[in-house]
Amino acid sequence: MNRNHDFHRGKLGAFCAAFTLSFAMKFAPVNAVPSTTTASAAPNDADVAAVMPASAFAPAPNRVYTTTGLELIDHPIDTKCYGDRDATASVEYIMLHFCSDVIENPSNPFNVDRIYGIFTFAGVSAHYLIDRDGNIHKMVDESKRAFHAGNGNIDWAPQVKGQMNQNSIGIEMTAVGSPKDMKIFMSETKYNDFKTSYPQHIGFTDAQYKSLARLISDIRRRNPKIPFDRYHIIGHSEWAPSRRSDPGELFDYSRIGLPKNRPGGPTTSTAESAGTSASAEKPKPSWNFFAHYDNRLAKIAEDLNALPATTTSTVVILGDSITEGNPLKTVIGMPVINMGISGDQIDIPTTATGGVLRRVALVPKARPTDIFLLIGINDFGAGKSVADAETQYRALVKKLRELAPTAKLHLQSILPTTGRHAYLLEKVNAMNPKIQAIAKEFGCDYVDLFSIMKNDKGELREDYTGDGLHLKQPANNAWVTAIEAHLKKQ
Numbered sequence: 001m002n003r004n005h006d007f008h009r010g011k012l013g014a015f016c017a018a019f020t021l022s023f024a025m026k027f028a029p030v031n032a033v034p035s036t037t038t039a040s041a042a043p044n045d046a047d048v049a050a051v052m053p054a055s056a057f058a059p060a061p062n063r064v065y066t067t068t069g070l071e072l073i074d075h076p077i078d079t080k081c082y083g084d085r086d087a088t089a090s091v092e093y094i095m096l097h098f099c100s101d102v103i104e105n106p107s108n109p110f111n112v113d114r115i116y117g118i119f120t121f122a123g124v125s126a127h128y129l130i131d132r133d134g135n136i137h138k139m140v141d142e143s144k145r146a147f148h149a150g151n152g153n154i155d156w157a158p159q160v161k162g163q164m165n166q167n168s169i170g171i172e173m174t175a176v177g178s179p180k181d182m183k184i185f186m187s188e189t190k191y192n193d194f195k196t197s198y199p200q201h202i203g204f205t206d207a208q209y210k211s212l213a214r215l216i217s218d219i220r221r222r223n224p225k226i227p228f229d230r231y232h233i234i235g236h237s238e239w240a241p242s243r244r245s246d247p248g249e250l251f252d253y254s255r256i257g258l259p260k261n262r263p264g265g266p267t268t269s270t271a272e273s274a275g276t277s278a279s280a281e282k283p284k285p286s287w288n289f290f291a292h293y294d295n296r297l298a299k300i301a302e303d304l305n306a307l308p309a310t311t312t313s314t315v316v317i318l319g320d321s322i323t324e325g326n327p328l329k330t331v332i333g334m335p336v337i338n339m340g341i342s343g344d345q346i347d348i349p350t351t352a353t354g355g356v357l358r359r360v361a362l363v364p365k366a367r368p369t370d371i372f373l374l375i376g377i378n379d380f381g382a383g384k385s386v387a388d389a390e391t392q393y394r395a396l397v398k399k400l401r402e403l404a405p406t407a408k409l410h411l412q413s414i415l416p417t418t419g420r421h422a423y424l425l426e427k428v429n430a431m432n433p434k435i436q437a438i439a440k441e442f443g444c445d446y447v448d449l450f451s452i453m454k455n456d457k458g459e460l461r462e463d464y465t466g467d468g469l470h471l472k473q474p475a476n477n478a479w480v481t482a483i484e485a486h487l488k489k490q
């Protein structure tokens with residue numbers, strides 16, 4: 001098996017014509033797994049029954065749990081479908097794929113046993129397969145080299161050329177893509193017939209997104225060299241744009257908290273010219289949000305423990321990197337507890353780590369009289385809609401009011417941006433009136449920092465920022481003046 005082994009879809013289209021029902025039966029035994037602790041019903045029983053006689057059933061796969069508590073189905077694929085990783089290989093990428101049995105079985109294209117059979121026949125694999133119900137099948141151990149990426153390159157990391165399998169974890173999701181995605185597998189007529197008959201099979205399911213977000217979080221805890229960004233969490237089509245279209249146009253990166261495109265990069269999906277699809281901008285230095293988040297939580301806990309028992313009034317500043325970067329230690333005689341964490345969002349749905357909403361229980365421990373909240377820019381950086389941000393923001397404010405009912409809550413408008421972050425302004429401008437309305441709804445104070453920080457173009461003042469988003473000291477000073485004014489106002 002050479003390392004360039006690569007799935008599927010193009011090949012699948014070619015060899016699938018020869019596949020028959022006997023194929024699935026022949027390969028079903030690869031699903032046999034060692035019996036371990038907890039057994040459960042085989043997933044997709046009904047679907048399997050639709051195409052295979054009961055005698056072809058594989059034994060029920062076993063549910064197992066990762067060290068961080070994620071439930072998987074232990075479902076190893078045949079050993080011929082993967083190899084060893086080089087001892088020196090550094091796992092820094094996650095590659096996303098889609099797969100299906102649509103050519104042969106358009107009425108039932110996501111039967112996991114058949115897909116295992118197809119992979120086994122072709123001698124390929126991924127580490128994980130997420131089925132339509134969100135079950136995560138563990139195909140190949142992360143310590144092994146799954147054959148999922150094939151030949152390709154990414155021009156922001158030329159050293160990885162042709163070696164992606166050595167350096168990555170592959171995740172398959174059962175799905176059928178857009179007409180453009182599927183052009184390499186089926187005719188337009190066949191696609192249209194399929195779409196008319198089985199519209200539910202197009203695209204990805206909510207359960208898949210939810211499981212994928214959890215799985216990525218889980219993988220990154222074991223593989224901390226995989227940064228949470230679009231340079232390292234990529235689609236197969238970004239690696240091999242001339243051959244591959246998956247996970248395709250219908251895959252929504254914002255559902256896993258990532259932008260569709262790399263910062264400054266062109267659109268990526270199914271770019272036709274190999275090697276030109278990547279951003280000219282250099283990748284950001286590796287920065288592990290989860291590690292930083294954990295470190296900051298530990299530091300915040302330390303600060304809270306260090307508060308003298310006699311302290312009954314503090315000011316909490318709560319938010320992301322902008323708050324984290326504010327050096328304010330005391331304000332009008334009160335200690336300031338900085339609860340900013342770089343990279344954080346209002347809420348990160350479905351993942352286990354991150355989101356201010358997940359950590360607000362720490363706020364009352366500071367015994368605050370005043371809480372200044374500034375959050376939302378990373379949500380938009382990650383592609384979140386204003387409507388979703390508003391829903392999550394309201395939930396956050398509601399929870400803060402419940403947890404710290406005697407503290408005065410100051411909702412600060414999201415700051416303007418400029419330069420390469422100026423594209424976020426549209427959402428910021430749409431969001432701030434909603435924050436103001438939420439302030440009114442919950443009887444909170446609204447602090448219009450946006451107006452203080454903007455220039456006459458409505459962007460962040462050039463003298464206030466270096467990178468177009470974060471604040472320099474003069475801006476922090478202006479911010480502190482605003483905080484003082486709002487504290488004295490009451």
Ligand SMILES: [Zn+2]
Nearest residue numbers: 097098236246
């Ligand atoms: Zn693929």
